Amino acid sequence: MQLHITGHQVEVTPAIRSYAEEKMARVKKHFDHHLDIKMILSVEKLQQRAEATLHTAGKNHFADATAADLYAAIDLLADKLDRMAVKLKEKMKDHHRGESAAKQEKFG
Template identity: 35%
Template sequence: MQVTTTFRHMEQSEALKSYAEEKLDRVAKYIDEPVVAQVYFTVEKKIRHIVEIVISAKGISTKASESTNDMYAAVDAVIDKIERQLKRYKEKIKAHKPNGDERGRQISKIIYQAESIETSVEPVVIRTKTETAKPMSVEEAVMQMDLLHKDFIVFTDAVSNEINVLYRRKDSNYGLIEPQRG
């Protein structure tokens, strides 16, 4: 596991860094290699100690933060929070494993030059991102959205093998966009 630590508004502490790395080994059993973890230690107003951890691994990304008045307690609390998230993710993946083929579909990306945006009268797509539409069920897509803190997710329906879009509505419910056969 590759761990990067950042200290904000405080002196670097080797003891704190090694404590966080030791605790991160506890969550490594829930995710596949390679794992990259970023740990941010922040002190605000000399009494509020905040620890934020972002973990990226093959096919999964999660983050959590916790604030207390003790940095070690904040590390313990945020590790517990991430462990619960990853445990829930692992259990749902086992329950919703797609039986179909495992190929992902690539969605193309185009980035326009800044000059063409300024001269254009029509609305222009400023940035697009390439996403792999992985086969999964709607329940698994909801879980991925919650885990990754996203407002929408593009995925391939494991049953119909069609690309779908799941999005979070303003009323905190979910909407599903399915393709229509014409």
């Protein structure tokens, strides 16, 4: 898993970086192949914002979270990405389990 963390008007300290890596490890367990996550941490007035783009095979998925505390925003973002990863994995699994149209139709 590649995790790129950048800060916009926020300094990304080693503590914040390790906390984000720990939380994003939950997302990694849902995928066997290469996973790339780009995370942007920013401050908007009194709100802390965390946003991430999840790059999977051929698709990009975006999620963001806002909270009063940066660590809480990272937690909310990790929860959103985890739910998104589960949904994507189930969608891929269900897509390949379908029967062909010819087997389902009754002829004659």
